[in-house]
Amino acid sequence: MIAITSNTISEERLNEIISYIEKSGNQAHVSKGTDRTVIGIIGQASPTLAEHLRQMTGVENVIKISKSYKLASRDFHPEDTVIDIKGVKIGGDELVIMGGPCAVESAEQIDEIARLVKAAGGQVLRGGAFKPRTGPYSFQGVGVEGLVMMKEAGEKHGLLTITEVMTPEYVDVCAEYADILQVGTRNMQNFDLLRKLGTIKTPVLLKRGFSSTYDELLNAAEYILAGGNPNVMLCERGIRTFETYTRNTLDLTAIPVLQQLSHLPVISDPSHGTGRRELVETMCKASVAAGANGLIVEMHTDPDNSMTGDGVQSLFPHQFAQLLQDLEKLAPLMGKKFETPKQPVESFR
Numbered sequence: 001m002i003a004i005t006s007n008t009i010s011e012e013r014l015n016e017i018i019s020y021i022e023k024s025g026n027q028a029h030v031s032k033g034t035d036r037t038v039i040g041i042i043g044q045a046s047p048t049l050a051e052h053l054r055q056m057t058g059v060e061n062v063i064k065i066s067k068s069y070k071l072a073s074r075d076f077h078p079e080d081t082v083i084d085i086k087g088v089k090i091g092g093d094e095l096v097i098m099g100g101p102c103a104v105e106s107a108e109q110i111d112e113i114a115r116l117v118k119a120a121g122g123q124v125l126r127g128g129a130f131k132p133r134t135g136p137y138s139f140q141g142v143g144v145e146g147l148v149m150m151k152e153a154g155e156k157h158g159l160l161t162i163t164e165v166m167t168p169e170y171v172d173v174c175a176e177y178a179d180i181l182q183v184g185t186r187n188m189q190n191f192d193l194l195r196k197l198g199t200i201k202t203p204v205l206l207k208r209g210f211s212s213t214y215d216e217l218l219n220a221a222e223y224i225l226a227g228g229n230p231n232v233m234l235c236e237r238g239i240r241t242f243e244t245y246t247r248n249t250l251d252l253t254a255i256p257v258l259q260q261l262s263h264l265p266v267i268s269d270p271s272h273g274t275g276r277r278e279l280v281e282t283m284c285k286a287s288v289a290a291g292a293n294g295l296i297v298e299m300h301t302d303p304d305n306s307m308t309g310d311g312v313q314s315l316f317p318h319q320f321a322q323l324l325q326d327l328e329k330l331a332p333l334m335g336k337k338f339e340t341p342k343q344p345v346e347s348f349r
């Protein structure tokens, strides 16, 4: 259920309404928009509570939200959520590019890739220190050391950093080193992890489970939001279908659908979505054309020797640079701002 008040309501009155809701045994989540303030009421809201609220001075309307997720829904927050991380705004009119290797392999590797991401025009450095691998004998990531290497590289080159966190126990340490925490496809419904991420304020990129519906993804986001962390972005990274030519099937429709159902920023991951380098560029452009707020793209200086199997879906640096220069032309058509330093693509070879 949501209660809508006008924005001219006094803070005192708003607090009275909130405490009334809390006294009824429910939680109140406040979202202030330009014209109105919406109070999300989470709990077993009774019809009597709705009736009482409707009568309270300052309350303009009370609406029951029939969806199982509330705080993630557009009904609760009609305006787009914009997450501002050190001046990089995700979810607004900026196109945000996150680039980097699948895994942090060494300090030299991540430093060089960070330099290239920045030179190409990217704003965020991606790289896994903890890798969720299908097989237990595959390379599992360098661990905490990787977080340190990534933070140093990000700071040196003026990039934000994003890294995957796989267990609740590692949330605090990952949040200490990275600007954005990534929940991988395999962990989208790791509810203990989601609950823990709700207790911090570090932005979270929540990847869609490879067999999950939009509804399940939005409910997973709801766990983080309900815990008190409003900084959630959704990521379409491909789903499992009958098609085996591509590693996954990048569901482009997810982008506009999620943006209709939710106010949260939507990021696309064509690297995992296709699993094939030669398709990444096209699907990045298609994602931007579909309205994505940003992209997360794998790029490696030596993909043939990448320590995970993701070399085949990683762009070479010059391909990454070319892609970003092309996106610079495409972004304005989609009402997005994006600029690169326009360095000659040849200098990335």
Ligand SMILES: O=C[C@H](O)[C@H](O)COP(=O)(O)O
Binding pocket: 102, 131, 132, 133, 134, 135, 138, 308, 309, 310
């Ligand atoms: O390590 C993560 C990689 O991106 C990849 O998705 C892992 O999958 P795999 O272990 O099946 O190679």
Ligand SMILES: C=C(OP(=O)(O)O)C(=O)O
Binding pocket: 102, 128, 132, 164, 183, 184, 185, 186, 207, 237, 269, 272
């Ligand atoms: C493992 C990753 O992605 P996903 O969870 O989408 O497979 C990743 O981005 O490193």
